[in-house]
Amino acid sequence: MSMNSGNFQRRSGLQAQPGQRPPLGMWQQVHTGPSVPPAPHPAAGLAAPGRKRSSPAGAAIVNALLLICAGLVLAGVAALVTAQLGTSALILCAALALVPLAICLVGIRWVDRWDPEPRGALVFAFLWGAGMSVAVTLLLGPTVTLLLTEGLDGATADVVGPVFQAPLVEEVAKGLGVLILVASRRSHFDGPVDGIVYAGTVAAGFAFTENVLYFGSALADPAGLGGLITVFVMRGLFSPFAHVMFTGALGLVLGIAVAKGRTRGRLALAFILGLVPAIAGHMLWNGGLVVLFTDFFSFYFLVQVPLFLAVIAVVIGLQRAERAVTYQRLAEYAGSGWLTGQEVDMVASARGRSSALAWARRIGAGPAMKRFVRTGVRLAFVRQRLRAGHSAAADPQLEADLLHELNAARRQIIAAASGRRF
Secondary structure: OOOOHHHHHHHHOOOOOOOOOOOOOOOOOOOOOOOOOOOOOOOOOOOOOOOOOOOHHHHHHHHHHHHHHHHHHHHHHHHHHHHHHOHHHHHHHHHHHHHHHHHHHHHHHHHOOOOOOOHHHHHHHHHHHHHHHHHHHHHHHHHHHHHHHHHOOOOOHHHHHHHHHHHHHHHHHHHHHHHHHHHHOOOOOOOHHHHHHHHHHHHHHHHHHHHHHHHHHHHHOOOOHHHHHHHHHHHHHHOOOHHHHHHHHHHHHHHHHHHHOOOHHHHHHHHHHHHHHHHHHHHHHHHHHHHHOOOHHHHHHHHHHHHHHHHHHHHHHHHHHHHHHHHHHHHHHHHOOOOOHHHHHHHHOHHHHHHHHHHHHHOOOHHHHHHHHHHHHHHHHHHHHHHHOOOOOOOOOHHHHHHHHHHHHHHHHHHHHOOOOO
16 A cells, blocks of 8 residues: 555656645555454444444434524523513623633633534533523522522521532533433543533533623622622633533543443443532532632632632643544554554644644645544544444444545545645
8 A cells, every 4th residue: 555755646646846845745645445453342343233323314303403402492591581681781791791601612612622522512512501501490499499498407598509509400400411412422422521521511601691690680789880890800700610610520520431431320320420529619619708718819819720720730631641542543543554654643743733734725625634634533532432342332334434534535635736736
């Protein structure tokens, strides 16, 4: 399969001019369908006898129905909030709530930059957080507060509500959305980083609607605009990532469970275990000023800031692990002839990606190169799951399909490059 650059140029029709080679050089071989890498699992890249492959059309229908349902619930919540605040107040409060939402989404995008999740899944996550989880909280919150107040002698509803009820009900409501994504997006939900991204998006949606309600309440307070500004600064600027961190802990645990295997028992246990740090962190955040501190800034700099920095450190560690897995698994395909060493670098290193995308844009193949990179990363994580021996039954042809998709993207890039001199 391998050939020198002169042979490649003759086969591809490319003529490299001195000093005008692309940053990474061109592929040194054209793949015509080498064998799939030796399978670490009996079903790797092969259709399991007697098993029916999952239907892409069926999955698309399920995902569409989930989006529609989540959207309808959000519309109902929006109507309720409008009736409560009034149209003018709603517009103002929603505009203010867009500021912390934008901050959260930029942060989530930073976490998700190595292996971006499907937009449809992220839209559902946001809709679930902004609509369904808020609806569940509004419906069940008062009842749970009453039950907890009766069960906790001497506790008042003013303490039970924010310190106990809100963390419990809100984290369960948000977490159910993440659990649905585990089931409905199983071919894209690969591990801890994906769990954090989906959970963080759900939480960002919830925080958006909650901020609208808090801002509206502050606006209706006798303090008026001054009170609104105070609440906006405290919630929107000082702690926009609060909900993202709480629910992100649940997503992290679910992602670890997914990486180890998708058995129902394991996922159910992971969901319960993941709720523990999510609820505990939420309790600490809400109850810190009630139980531990009397000064907001002491609580903020002694608890909230260190917690946020710890979360960033964890995410950076997980991102590095993702890159290592991408390189290791794609190296197996390089050893079997499906990829060259240059192609592995193009997908598995940040510098290689940047150079490859810049070159591809110059020859009009930017979209194809993006597809090549994203398919390569997805292929690496599918291979990782296959090596663990726990996802082949879900879609035994997925690895083979991704390999062919990778080859198709490669051919598009070569075709684009053959139309110009470089």
